[in-house]
Amino acid sequence: NAGVTQTPKFQVLKTGQSMTLQCAQDMNHEYMSWYRQDPGMGLRLIHYSVGAGITDQGEVPNGYNVSRSTTEDFPLRLLSAAPSQTSVYFCASSQDRAQAFFGQGTRLTVV
Amino acid sequence: GNSVTQMEGPVTLSEEAFLTINCTYTATGYPSLFWYVQYPGEGLQLLLKATKADDKGSNKGFEATYRKETTSFHLEKGSVQVSDSAVYFCALSAPITGTASKLTFGTGTRLQVTL
Numbered sequence: 001n002a003g004v005t006q007t008p009k010f011q012v013l014k015t016g017q018s019m020t021l022q023c024a025q026d027m028n029h030e031y032m033s034w035y036r037q038d039p040g041m042g043l044r045l046i047h048y049s050v051g052a053g054i055t056d057q058g059e060v061p062n063g064y065n066v067s068r069s070t071t072e073d074f075p076l077r078l079l080s081a082a083p084s085q086t087s088v089y090f091c092a093s094s095q096d097r098a099q100a101f102f103g104q105g106t107r108l109t110v111v
Numbered sequence: 112g113n114s115v116t117q118m119e120g121p122v123t124l125s126e127e128a129f130l131t132i133n134c135t136y137t138a139t140g141y142p143s144l145f146w147y148v149q150y151p152g153e154g155l156q157l158l159l160k161a162t163k164a165d166d167k168g169s170n171k172g173f174e175a176t177y178r179k180e181t182t183s184f185h186l187e188k189g190s191v192q193v194s195d196s197a198v199y200f201c202a203l204s205a206p207i208t209g210t211a212s213k214l215t216f217g218t219g220t221r222l223q224v225t226l
Contacts, residue, residue, distance in 0.1 A: 031212060042200065042218035043155075090154055092214070094204065099145060100214050102154040 003027070006091050006103030013081040013110045021076040021106050023091030029101075031094045032074040036060065036087040037105075043090065049074055081110045113138040117201045117217035124191055124224050132186040132220045134175075134201035142203040143212075144168075144177050144184040149198045149219070158186075158199070191224045198222070 007022045025032065033048035035058075045058030049068040063085060065077040074093075078085060088107050094100040117134045124130060136144065143162045147155040159168030164179035173188045184201060201217040 033214070035216075040218070043216045048213065092155075094212065094214065096212060098143075098204075099157045099160055100155075100202075100204070102147075102156070104154045 004091055004093055004101050004103040006089075006106055008106060009104065011106060011108050013078070013108065015081060015083060015110060017078075017081050019078050019081065021078075021089055021091075021108075023074045023076065023103060024072050025074075025093040025101070026072065027093060027095070027101065028071060029093035029095045030071070032068065033058070033092050033100075034064070034066065034074070034076045035090045035092065036085075037090060038087050046076065046089075078108075083110045086110045113142070113203060113205050113213075113215045115201050115203055115215050115217040117199075117220055120198075120219070120221040122220060122222050124222070126193055126224055126226055127190045128224075130186070130188040130191045130195075130222065132199055132201075132222070134184045134186065134217060136182050136184065136201075136203050138182075138203055138205050138215075140205060142205040144175070145202045145204065145214075146173070146175055146184070146186050147200040147202060147216075149200065151197070155200060191222070193224045193226060196222055196224045 004025045030051045034046040035043040047066040049055045091103040092100040114137045145160045146158040148158045159170040161168040161177035167176045175186045198219045200219045204212045
């Protein structure tokens with residue numbers, strides 16, 4: 001099925017560990033983005049990309065890194081995990097002003 | 112910058128009650144407006160959308176009208192069901208460069224429908 005694929009679905013990290021959350025879309029969308037969802041906070045934009053080779057910071061970029069080497073992939077890297085990064089992470093893609101398609105989310109716990 | 116404000120939740124209703132969730136926005140130009148729904152343990156999925164002023168989006172009995180004069184996009188349903196219990200997000204999409212657009216979300220409103 002076409003759409004946005006996120007992996008892994010669940011992850012537990014120890015403080016200080018690093019990891020990469022994967023996101024891939026097969027709709028040839030230019031725009032891709034990463035959000036974190038915390039109770040009572042809605043979705044907050046971490047980083048976004050308007051095309052291969054172009055990325056920019058969102059509202060809460062600290063502690064995260066992204067790259068966009070291809071149109072399809074937009075991985076999110078946690079450089080040194082902290083308990084404050086415990087959250088649910090969503091990747092999304094869209095084109096023009098049409099609807100965004102979301103992945104199923106990654107539930108991350110940092111202990 | 113662009114912003115979306117939606118009513119605080121949770122909203123608790125009895126089955127078959129009328130639902131309104133208010134949403135107002137601030138944006139330059141002519142954004143597209145959306146309502147997304149998130150069921151427990153799942154990602155967000157599009158509920159309905161409107162791309163220009165006075166458009167009405169509708170789906171599954173939900174409706175919302177793009178009101179440019181009041182910068183609003185309120186979500187309504189005439190008779191809610193227990194299965195409508197979820198978190199509802201209002202969002203706008205506005206161009207940032209080329210053909211790319213950026214989504215801005217409200218904080219979400221949790222709806223709980225009881226028998």
